Amino acid sequence: MERVAQEVAGPWRESRGEVVKPAQFEYDDPSTVDEAMDLLGRYGDECKVLAGGQSLVPLMNFRLARPGRLIDINGIDSLAQMKWEDGALVIGAMTRHSQLEQSAEVAERCPLLSQAVAWIGHSQIRNRGTVGGSVAHADPAAELPAAFAALDARFLVRSRRGDRTLTWREFFVSEFTTALQPDELLISIEVPAQRPSKGTALVEFARRHGDFALGGAAVTVTVDRAGRCSEVAIALLAAGPAPIRPAAVEQMLIGEAPDKAAIHAAADMAVKGLKPTGDIHGSSDYRVQLLRVMTERALSEAVSRVGASQ
Numbered sequence: 036m037e038r039v040a041q042e043v044a045g046p047w048r049e050s051r052g053e054v055v056k057p058a059q060f061e062y063d064d065p066s067t068v069d070e071a072m073d074l075l076g077r078y079g080d081e082c083k084v085l086a087g088g089q090s091l092v093p094l095m096n097f098r099l100a101r102p103g104r105l106i107d108i109n110g111i112d113s114l115a116q117m118k119w120e121d122g123a124l125v126i127g128a129m130t131r132h133s134q135l136e137q138s139a140e141v142a143e144r145c146p147l148l149s150q151a152v153a154w155i156g157h158s159q160i161r162n163r164g165t166v167g168g169s170v171a172h173a174d175p176a177a178e179l180p181a182a183f184a185a186l187d188a189r190f191l192v193r194s195r196r197g198d199r200t201l202t203w204r205e206f207f208v209s210e211f212t213t214a215l216q217p218d219e220l221l222i223s224i225e226v227p228a229q230r231p232s233k234g235t236a237l238v239e240f241a242r243r244h245g246d247f248a249l250g251g252a253a254v255t256v257t258v259d260r261a262g263r264c265s266e267v268a269i270a271l272l273a274a275g276p277a278p279i280r281p282a283a284v285e286q287m288l289i290g291e292a293p294d295k296a297a298i299h300a301a302a303d304m305a306v307k308g309l310k311p312t313g314d315i316h317g318s319s320d321y322r323v324q325l326l327r328v329m330t331e332r333a334l335s336e337a338v339s340r341v342g343a344s345q
Contacts, residue, residue: 057095061104067111068193071220074106076195079217082106086129086168089160114167114222119144122228128167128221136161145226146340147235147255151182154237157245167221170206173213173277176247180207181272182237184280185253186226194219203278210276230266233257234341238333239272240325242316248273249317250325252305252333256293258341264288269301269334274311274326281305293338302331 065071075082083091083102086109094100108114114129117138124145126135135141135152142149155161155169155178169179170190183203190206192199192215199219206214215221239251250273257266267288271279284305291297306327313319 055096057092058098058101060095060102062107063104064107064110068113068220068222071106071108071111072193072195072218074104075220076218078104078106084108084171084220086171087131087164088168089156089164090168090172090174108220117141120225124148124226126166126224126226128165128171128223130166132161132164132166132169133158135166145186145229147182147186147237147253148179148226150235150237151178151253154178154239154248154251160245166224170224171213171215171221173207173209173211174247175210175276175278176249176273178237178239178248178251178253178272181251181253181270181278183224183226184270184278185235185255185268186229187268188227189225191222191225192216192219193222198222207277212276229255230257232341233266234337234339236333236336236340238329238336240329250274250311250322250329252326252330254330254333254337256288256334256337256341258293258338262292263290264293269305269330271305271309271326271330273322274306274309279309293334295335298331298334298338301334302327305330 063074065074082104085091085105085107091100108129111129114127116127117130117134118125132152132155135148152161166179169177170183173180188203190201192201194216195218201214208214234256235254237253239248241248253270255268256264259265267285269281269285284301287304288297288301306323309323309326311319311322313322
């Protein structure tokens with residue numbers, strides 16, 4: 036397959052003194068993973084990978100990001116596949132959000148992902164945005180990183196040096212920062228098999244639908260035959276520089292009946308010690324209280340869905 040490499044200068048204009056077109060960059064559109072890895076190995080820190088472009092392109096237009104080269108992986112068809120292997124869902128990095136949203140099988144077998152995607156932007160964004168692009172961007176207010184944290188997903192990354200499989204804790208390092216090295220490409224995300232009796236929910240709050248979340252929680256709960264929690268996962272979004280799983284809270288709920296009192300206590304405990312960054316939309320204290328409410332709602336919804344699935 037032919038690889039295109041060209042210099043893109045692109046016209047730009049100024050509006051009220053703001054630059055709204057990207058700085059000059061080189062462009063490549065590899066058609067295979069091997070070609071992409073060759074480019075990443077050759078140029079490293081000089082380049083950025085272009086997937087859906089819903090985060091990178093605006094940053095470039097305002098010149099908050101100035102990559103010297105773009106590697107456009109939209110032509111790599113093998114990265115846009117979604118499949119089931121041994122009960123686990125393997126999501127190619129170039130899978131569009133809308134593919135998850137429209138999959139009846141994902142809704143049935145991995146409902147938390149369907150619930151998460153429903154909160155992402157608007158239909159135009161979901162049609163273009165990619166799963167791999169979202170997690171590689173690592174916005175702490177994004178829905179998919181939190182959902183993948185709650186689901187204990189694994190991330191396959193590849194370079195000329197070989198493959199690495201990372202847990203979500205290893206992959207998400209900090210705000211807008213992952214463990215991806217300059218010569219590595221995210222290949223796929225694997226979500227372990229889900230039990231049919233598991234209840235899930237993702238709840239968030241934003242000023243308007245489609246805006247970035249001010250706080251939220253992704254939750255999975257499994258209840259045994261005695262009506263007590265046997266598995267619990269709670270992942271908070273917009274609570275810190277990366278998804279947060281309050282392990283002590285999850286452990287506290289194991290063996291307990293998930294009634295209103297237990298859920299209320301768990302939500303209180305989940306936000307202890309949190310210090311999310313405040314801004315014009317809400318102080319740090321406000322966001323802590325918001326996260327507590329979102330956690331309580333997500334736990335309640337997840338528990339209610341356990342009963343519906345059994």
